[in-house]
Amino acid sequence: MGSCRLCPLRCGADRKLQAGACGAGADILLVKYGLHPYEEPCLSCQNGSGTVFFGGCALRCVFCQNYALSRAKTGKRVSARQLADVFRELEERGAENINLVTAAHFVPQLLEAFRLYRPKIPVVYNTHAYETQAALRALDPYIDVWLPDLKFCSPKLSARYTGREDYFAVAYPAVAFMARRRPDIRDGKMYAGCIVRHLILPLCTDDSLRVIDSFAALRSEAYFSLMAQYTPCGEAVRYPELTRPITAREYRRVRGYLEQSGIERAFIQERTAASEAFIPDFSERGPLF
Numbered sequence: 091m092g093s094c095r096l097c098p099l100r101c102g103a104d105r106k107l108q109a110g111a112c113g114a115g116a117d118i119l120l121v122k123y124g125l126h127p128y129e130e131p132c133l134s135c136q137n138g139s140g141t142v143f144f145g146g147c148a149l150r151c152v153f154c155q156n157y158a159l160s161r162a163k164t165g166k167r168v169s170a171r172q173l174a175d176v177f178r179e180l181e182e183r184g185a186e187n188i189n190l191v192t193a194a195h196f197v198p199q200l201l202e203a204f205r206l207y208r209p210k211i212p213v214v215y216n217t218h219a220y221e222t223q224a225a226l227r228a229l230d231p232y233i234d235v236w237l238p239d240l241k242f243c244s245p246k247l248s249a250r251y252t253g254r255e256d257y258f259a260v261a262y263p264a265v266a267f268m269a270r271r272r273p274d275i276r277d278g279k280m281y282a283g284c285i286v287r288h289l290i291l292p293l294c295t296d297d298s299l300r301v302i303d304s305f306a307a308l309r310s311e312a313y314f315s316l317m318a319q320y321t322p323c324g325e326a327v328r329y330p331e332l333t334r335p336i337t338a339r340e341y342r343r344v345r346g347y348l349e350q351s352g353i354e355r356a357f358i359q360e361r362t363a364a365s366e367a368f369i370p371d372f373s374e375r376g377p378l379f
């Protein structure tokens with residue numbers, strides 16, 4: 091925490107004194123937790139995925155679908171002990187798994203929480219994949235299901251929308267690491283494995299096809315999850331091409347390419363998922379959905 095080099099930004103912030111470029115200080119920033127019914131069916135299953143949302147993010151997607159969280163504008167500082175209690179509570183409420191959403195900037199605190207309480211249900215690590223290999227190796231013994239995004243191939247696109255030209259150069263080896271996890275699905279529930287997500291963006295379908303090719307080139311047993319829920323959020327208003335959901339034509343092009351790709355393990359979201367109703371409610375009170 092003294093001179094943080096935890097994520098690929100390696101900003102060197104002294105997090106005991108000030109927030110790093112990810113917006114995180116020394117304490118865990120916990121925004122909300124609850125049972126999530128809209129993850130992939132093998133994760134949400136019957137009772138919902140026990141999702142834990144953290145504040146801050148090292149990857150600053152302008153269109154972030156969880157903008158207030160990623161910019162660390164909301165949340166409560168908690169200790170590793172309190173986070174471990176959240177794991178236990180979700181488990182007692184019948185969560186199918188513990189689903190950690192964008193926690194890359196809290197890896198040491200996560201490891202401490204796991205030492206205090208190791209969940210008996212699968213642990214899912216939900217990430218933008220802009221991760222160091224060292225962080226993934228440290229987490230590996232505690233994670234059952236890796237759930238990375240593969241957002242872009244094009245350095246030009248990732249620079250425009252995240253400020254990081256090196257997104258693919260960092261994320262692809264990270265995804266390759268996670269995709270090695272062998273799948274274990276029984277009675278429709280994923281106990282172990284990897285699901286690589288890709289969100290189709292307006293006017294970016296060429297890049298989506300390259301993402302599909304890159305995933306196929308891994309020749310892994312991982313699942314691919316095509317997401318069509320893009321809804322203009324955050325700073326999207328400053329990017330004219332991002333101010334609308336994807337069109338039926340864009341959706342058909344990417345979906346058709348995936349279906350022809352030979353990738354057999356895939357989840358495909360319908361375009362009707364592009365609705366604010368599928369974005370969790372992050373206000374302090376009330377349920378997630």
Ligand code: SF4
Pocket residue numbers: 094095096097098099100101102103105109110111112113114148194195
């Ligand atoms: S985790 Fe945050 S503080 Fe640490 S290097 Fe990355 S951006 Fe900087």
